[in-house]
Amino acid sequence: MPRSASQPRRRNPRQSRSQATCDAILTATARVLVKDGYDAASTNRIAKEAGVSIGSLYQYFPSKEGLVVAVMERHRTQSLAEFEAGLTQLASQPLPVALRALIGQVIASKVDNPRLHQVLHELLPRLREWGTVDTFEQRLIRMVRAFLLPRAHDIRPANLDMAVFIMVHTVDALCHAAVSQRPDYLEDDTFAEELCALVLGYLRPEATSTPRRRGRSEPRRLSPARRQERAAPAR
Amino acid sequence: MPRSASQPRRRNPRQSRSQATCDAILTATARVLVKDGYDAASTNRIAKEAGVSIGSLYQYFPSKEGLVVAVMERHRTQSLAEFEAGLTQLASQPLPVALRALIGQVIASKVDNPRLHQVLHELLPRLREWGTVDTFEQRLIRMVRAFLLPRAHDIRPANLDMAVFIMVHTVDALCHAAVSQRPDYLEDDTFAEELCALVLGYLRPEATSTPRRRGRSEPRRLSPARRQERAAPAR
DNA sequence: TGAGAACGTGAGCGGTCGCTCACATTCTTA
DNA sequence: TAAGAATGTGAGCGACCGCTCACGTTCTCA
Structure with a gap:
């Protein structure tokens, strides 16, 4: 079982060198995903595409999932x-x-x-x-x-x-x-x-064939007062 | 590289016994897919769920992809x-x-x-x-x-x-x-x-606020004669 | 300037997965 | 009822994958 993707980074890049590494990994991931899809995109392949070692990848990203x-x-x-x-x-x-x-x-x-x-x-x-x-x-x-x-x-x-x-x-x-x-x-x-x-x-x-006046029926139209009632919770 | 999913069956079931096996495998696959998703649904797991051996599975389905x-x-x-x-x-x-x-x-x-x-x-x-x-x-x-x-x-x-x-x-x-x-x-x-x-x-x-008469503009409406022209090919 | 922190490396471990194959069992048919 | 076809079995192969870790290299800063 791979570790959770929820903790986003393993180590924060402090120098600009490592920031560049992170960026390279991210863009390489996007490139490999585009080229091969998720399943064929192994982390080793992504690291190679980014021009960094697999170890570096796992310095900054906790897992393949976290990377994606x-x-x-x-x-x-x-x-x-x-x-x-x-x-x-x-x-x-x-x-x-x-x-x-x-x-x-x-x-x-x-x-x-x-x-x-x-x-x-x-x-x-x-x-x-x-x-x-x-x-x-x-x-x-x-x-x-x-x-x-x-x-x-x-x-x-x-x-x-x-x-x-x-x-x-x-x-x-x-x-x-x-x-x-x-x-x-x-x-x-x-x-x-x-x-x-x-x-x-x-x-x-709803437009009805009788212009301007209310048509035959608009049964589902609610008054503003009832609107709130029907509205779903904010989720 | 797994083999292609295009050839649907490896061997056709001839006796009712094997037909039942096929059905069991198919429904077990659906069940395991529902329970675990595609990635976690290994063929061994599906075979076990169906109550048949992994060999039987591959008698009737050319690959995991073909099975799905x-x-x-x-x-x-x-x-x-x-x-x-x-x-x-x-x-x-x-x-x-x-x-x-x-x-x-x-x-x-x-x-x-x-x-x-x-x-x-x-x-x-x-x-x-x-x-x-x-x-x-x-x-x-x-x-x-x-x-x-x-x-x-x-x-x-x-x-x-x-x-x-x-x-x-x-x-x-x-x-x-x-x-x-x-x-x-x-x-x-x-x-x-x-x-x-x-x-x-x-x-x-389109209904416009001015009833019945053509509204301000309906520029994109085409005459029936031009309809055919714009229609995409059958694909 | 040197000590320690930050960063980078890649061989390889542990594990899983798809799938095969040699063999056993059950069914059909003459 | 026997021969052979159809069906069923499961240990295990080969390949790959995510990820670790012990060890180099480069940078920072007192």
Whole structure:
């Protein structure tokens, strides 16, 4: 049984020399993961690719799992920061405009090095098995929730938490599906437009053929007072 | 290097005794996968769980990969058959009714043994790595496409293939996300309703605030004549 | 400048895993 | 009922993998 991935480092690099070693190991790991996948990526192979000895690798990373977790964290931190930047920048825009820009941004972030995104995405379930709680996804969900909260009265879904869950997973999953099965879609503006239509159509209050007036029935629409009740706990 | 998973069986069972052995191995594999995951599921362990010797296992399955592929095929064949039955039965229903029923059916299929669905779903990328083309997904996509084709003029998306890709992956991914992260959603009718709203909102022609008349702009709507042009090849 | 801390090295240990093969047992069939 | 086909057995092989540890090398700083 390999040791837990939870303690992130075995020894902190103090000199710049060792910091460079750490970086080399991390980027080499990403490179080997991209080239061979997780199973074929042995730690000896990663060390060789990084140009360091296997011993050095285990000076800074507690296990193969810990190493992969570190790569994941570096990658997700960066992605999340980019996303947050986009989100705050677009906060005052109308929803369709902001959404279109955000989806374009998400797709663009995968277009550069799609294979790494793919490998890391497919590694996520294993991270969960290793007990690494996915803080990043929680932060992402909180960010989207905060973005949507001021607009809560203009959108259809009564349960905001569920709506955010659905939106985040929809966009993420479709981007990943495109990366691994239809790379051509990533370059196709139609795909981004359709993703946008999907999410907007989900948020848009129901349109009935009778214009403006309330249609035949909107049984699932709740008053603001009841909204809180239905909402799931913050988790 | 393990041998390829493509040749499905090493030897065909001729007597009922060996057929029972095969079945025992397959169900034991599913059980061990559920209990321990793919990595910890050694072939010796599976054989022990099935109550047969490791030699017998390799009489009927060419490799660990081949064994997992067989489990996957058995499972997907059954799921696909159920889905197809629902699809043909609902073919004449109006779209919202049919869609709601289908989504309910998909969710219900995961509710029974969710962990197996989860494990197999997370194993899909590896199947692709092993060169097992996912015929089942292609068949699923063709089925949904055929279901949607007669209604193509009532729905918004111009590129039917892309729409089917988006719908199938959306529903699948959200069900899987619920299975592995929010099992409570699977029992919650609201979740099914929201999934339905998501897909219907995607297919529904755009409603603008100005009723009935064309709104400010619908630049991306194509005439039926141009539809064919934009549609992706059959793949 | 030298002592000790930080950093780097790689042979190899302990263990597991996928899989084989020589052989035993059970069934079919003429 | 006997011969041979089908089926079942499990010790163990070869390969690889994660990881350690005893030992060099380079840096820091009093």
